[in-house]
Amino acid sequence: MRPLIDAEAAAAWTDAVRIDVRWTLGGDSKEAEYAAGHLPGAVWLDFDRDVCGPAGPVGGRHPLPDPEALQAVLRAAGIDDDSPVLVYDDGDGMSAARTWWTLRWAGLEDVRVLTGGLRAWTEAGLPVEAQVPASATPASRKFAQRPEGNVTVRPGGLPVLDADGAAAWAAEHDLVDVRSPERxxxxxxxxxxxAGHIPGAVNRFLAEDDLGDLDRVRERYASLAEPAFYCGSGVGAARSALALTAAGRPTPPVYIGSWSDWGSRGRDVAHGEAS
Structure with a gap:
């Protein structure tokens, strides 16, 4: 299943549940921007609250959500077990990729990211709407334009690493840190x-993984037989995993806790270039 879809194809994919997950790292909620204009019929999910679990002393800044909590959110959005799902953000692919990854991990099969996000949609001259689906109560999050779904969240659809798994992967395969070279x-x-990186990890800056140039993605990872990814909090790593999947490689493992989890556990830290 191709994980990326362009704006014209997405417009014709009328049976998909459309999910708006626009988000900024450390910023305010973008729900007001959703209310001002979104893909027709799209449902808003708050990335930090609905797609990720709450941050804690360990586990990272964007841990996996509780399966039952995620299931409630997805059902409220009208998603069934066999629903196709279109996910989009502003266009950088960060929150959309992590949402794609989370839904695939949760057992959904047909999940695709809108390449270029809302920006590509509007640049293609496609319509947006400002109608906000009414909710029964904040707790129920039942949206008026879609009946409640029946999806059952089944964790394990994609491979996940914890801190021990990341350390073992770095020792045996290619653990890829996708943060900037300076970090x-x-x-x-x-x-x-x-500050620093996981011992044994190599660096491939995610900014060079262009979702619109998959040949370049294939070239960047050609020498890595079995890569697994981490970043600061498991968001950028999911974007690189999406890029590699779109390029035709198997979806790689992601250390979801990433550096924010590793550092909180007092694990060994390396500095400088890879040895």
């Missing part, structure tokens, strides 16, 4: 309290 080397750490 990887430990020269600069704007978010997490510990």
């Amino acid at each position: 990887y080397r430990g020269e600069f750490e704007p978010v997490d309290p510990v």
Whole structure:
């Protein structure tokens, strides 16, 4: 199943449940922007609240959600076990990719990311709407334009690494840190309290994984036989996993807790270039 879809094809994919997950790292909710204009029929999900679990002392800044909580959110959005799902964000693919990854991990099969997000949709001259689906109560999150779905969340649809698994992967395969080279080397750490990288990891900056140039993605990872990905909190890593999947490779494991989890556990830290 191809995980990316362009705007024209997405417009013709009328049976898909459309999910708006626009988000900014460390920023305010973009629900107001959703209300101002979104894909027709799209349902808003708050990325931090609905797609990820709550951050804790360990586990990372964007851990996996509780399966029952995620199931309630997806059912409220009108998703069934066999529903096709279209996910989009502003266009950088970050929150959309992590949502794609989470839904695939949860057992949904046909989930696709709108390449270029809302920006590509509007640049193609396709319509947006400002009608906000009414909810019965904040707790129920039942949206008026879609009946409640019957999806059952079945975790395990995609491979996940924890800290021990990431360490073992780095020792035996290719653990890829997709943060900037400066963060990887430990020269600069704007978010997490510990700087550096997981010992044995290699660096491939996610900004160079262009979802619109899959030949380039294939070239960047050609030398890595069995890559697994991590980043700061498991969002950028999911985007690189999406890029590699779209390029025709098997979806790689992701260390969802990523650096924010690794550092909180007091694990060994490496600095400088890969040895």
